[in-house]
Amino acid sequence: MKVLVDTSVWVDFFNEYPSREAEALARLLDDEVEILTCGVVIAEFFQGIRRVDTLPELESHFRDMECLVPREPDTYFAAAALYRDLRARGITIRSTIDCLIVCLTEEHSALLLAKDRDIAQILDSGLTGVRGVPA
Numbered sequence: 001m002k003v004l005v006d007t008s009v010w011v012d013f014f015n016e017y018p019s020r021e022a023e024a025l026a027r028l029l030d031d032e033v034e035i036l037t038c039g040v041v042i043a044e045f046f047q048g049i050r051r052v053d054t055l056p057e058l059e060s061h062f063r064d065m066e067c068l069v070p071r072e073p074d075t076y077f078a079a080a081a082l083y084r085d086l087r088a089r090g091i092t093i094r095s096t097i098d099c100l101i102v103c104l105t106e107e108h109s110a111l112l113l114a115k116d117r118d119i120a121q122i123l124d125s126g127l128t129g130v131r132g133v134p135a
Contacts, residue, residue: 001033001034001111002033002034002036002066002108002109002110002111003028003033003034003035003036003110003111003112003113003133004036004037004038004041004068004101004104004105004108004110004111004112004113005025005035005036005037005041005113005114006041006101006112006113006114006115006116006119007041007044007045008021008114008115008116009021009022009024009025009113009114009115010025010041010045011045011048012115013025013026014058019115019135020135021113021114021115021135023135024113024133024134024135025113028113028133034066035065036065036066036067036068036108036110037062037065037066037067037068038067038068038069038070038101038104039067039069040097040100040101041101042062042067044097045058045062046058046059046062068104068105068107068108068110070100070103070104070107071107075100075103075104075107076100078103078107079096079099079100079102079103080096080099082099082102082103082122082127082128083096083099085125085127086099086121086122086125086127089125089127091121091122091125093118093121093122094118095118098116098118098119098122099122101114101119102119102122102123102128102130103128105130106128106129106130111130111131111132111133112130112131112132112133113132113133113135114132115135119132120132
């Protein structure tokens with residue numbers, strides 16, 4: 001099983017904030033599930049780091065994960081189409097990045113662990129084949 005972990009889950013996990021999603025990530029790590037990341041998750045996570053003394057350890061952790069890469073330009077076309085399809089159904093997603101993360105997850109046949117209302121709306125819409133990891 002491969003799981004892409006979204007930014008908010010990493011934030012909770014590394015800040016030791018008690019959430020169901022952080023606990024689910026801890027279980028996945030204990031079970032040695034293949035944890036994935038992607039460029040936008042890395043960028044979002046690291047832009048919020050306040051304690052620079054932790055950067056080397058965190059960078060090492062993220063470098064050890066498989067990093068999903070978009071298929072240029074197809075992944076971006078798919079993310080834009082997903083956004084439009086959701087909008088046509090009356091669902092407004094606040095961030096194109098969430099559509100991109102879902103499309104990357106689908107392209108790589110992975111599961112998604114997220115703590116994000118927009119991603120939850122995307123998954124609940126049934127417009128993709130992506131399944132979330134139960135928290």
